Amino acid sequence: MKQVNHPTIDQLTDTHPVALKAINITKRFGGLVANNNLNITLHIGRLHALLGPNGAGKSTCINMLSGDLPVSEGRIELFGKDITSLTATQRSLAGMGRSYQRTNIMLDFTVLENARLAAQSRNQQAWKWLSLAMNQKASVEKAMQSLERAGLQEKALRKASELSHGEQRQLEIAMVLATDAKVLLLDEPLAGMGSHESARMVELLNELKSSHAILLVEHDMDAVFAVADDVTVMVNGEVLETGSPEVIRNSPQVKIAYLGEDEGDTQSRNDLGLVKEAVYV
Numbered sequence: 001m002k003q004v005n006h007p008t009i010d011q012l013t014d015t016h017p018v019a020l021k022a023i024n025i026t027k028r029f030g031g032l033v034a035n036n037n038l039n040i041t042l043h044i045g046r047l048h049a050l051l052g053p054n055g056a057g058k059s060t061c062i063n064m065l066s067g068d069l070p071v072s073e074g075r076i077e078l079f080g081k082d083i084t085s086l087t088a089t090q091r092s093l094a095g096m097g098r099s100y101q102r103t104n105i106m107l108d109f110t111v112l113e114n115a116r117l118a119a120q121s122r123n124q125q126a127w128k129w130l131s132l133a134m135n136q137k138a139s140v141e142k143a144m145q146s147l148e149r150a151g152l153q154e155k156a157l158r159k160a161s162e163l164s165h166g167e168q169r170q171l172e173i174a175m176v177l178a179t180d181a182k183v184l185l186l187d188e189p190l191a192g193m194g195s196h197e198s199a200r201m202v203e204l205l206n207e208l209k210s211s212h213a214i215l216l217v218e219h220d221m222d223a224v225f226a227v228a229d230d231v232t233v234m235v236n237g238e239v240l241e242t243g244s245p246e247v248i249r250n251s252p253q254v255k256i257a258y259l260g261e262d263e264g265d266t267q268s269r270n271d272l273g274l275v276k277e278a279v280y281v
């Protein structure tokens, strides 16, 4: 396989500034350590994939980063500022946006209304100063821009329930964009999608990453290897390995953890795609 020289983290900070840093974060649920001493750094302009089998602790990590769950230990910095004690709403206002593993859109509302409500959540200050009409106009404009970015502008007046599954996941991304988030934490946005819808989402992620820092939790390895610049693999709440997609693909530890130790059996056990070639370009 062709070797790619990836830049070091120091070289990266010039061209891709650090957006989010999780330093030794740990989450305990009673006796269960769901995340143990995790370190993750996200850069503007790069997509960091977080992989791991079911129950590895990926959603827990996102929940701590977004403020949906408090950390048990450790520190989280957003653009150099300690945000560990901020609430999820405060983090959202500071530029962090997340999507959920299970969709949280309002199905009886139109696509535009869903995006507008997300945009409005960003305008809390503006409510105090602007008239209702002006505020709504700004929110509608922001919502339409976000829908356009996510490729849903033509569906703006449809009820969200009428969208396909893939379009509903696109709407979730549009809602995150409508909040003006610079850091996107996306928990399995491709879950349940067909190959055409996944390819479209991969295209959208590739577009978005130039102007955002993205953390992507995903099980679809073809998609991951098509968009990721950095990859962290978690097992049992711990980081097994962090590196470039090439490093992860060729990592003996990752192969053992995912595929079992029997090298001769890997072709038939490639359920996580580690021996498959990516189909996206």
Ligand SMILES: Nc1ncnc2c1ncn2[C@@H]1O[C@H](COP(=O)(O)OP(=O)(O)OP(=O)(O)O)[C@@H](O)[C@H]1O
Binding pocket: 029, 032, 034, 052, 053, 054, 055, 056, 057, 058, 059, 060, 061, 101
């Ligand atoms: N609120 C909670 N209370 C107690 N235990 C929890 C809670 N949330 C998660 N866990 C446990 O923490 C561990 C990690 O769960 P988590 O949802 O983070 O895994 P995951 O990697 O996202 O898995 P999946 O791929 O299935 O989504 C699991 O054992 C889970 O049961």
Ligand SMILES: [Mg+2]
Binding pocket: 058, 059, 060, 101, 187
């Ligand atoms: Mg999860």
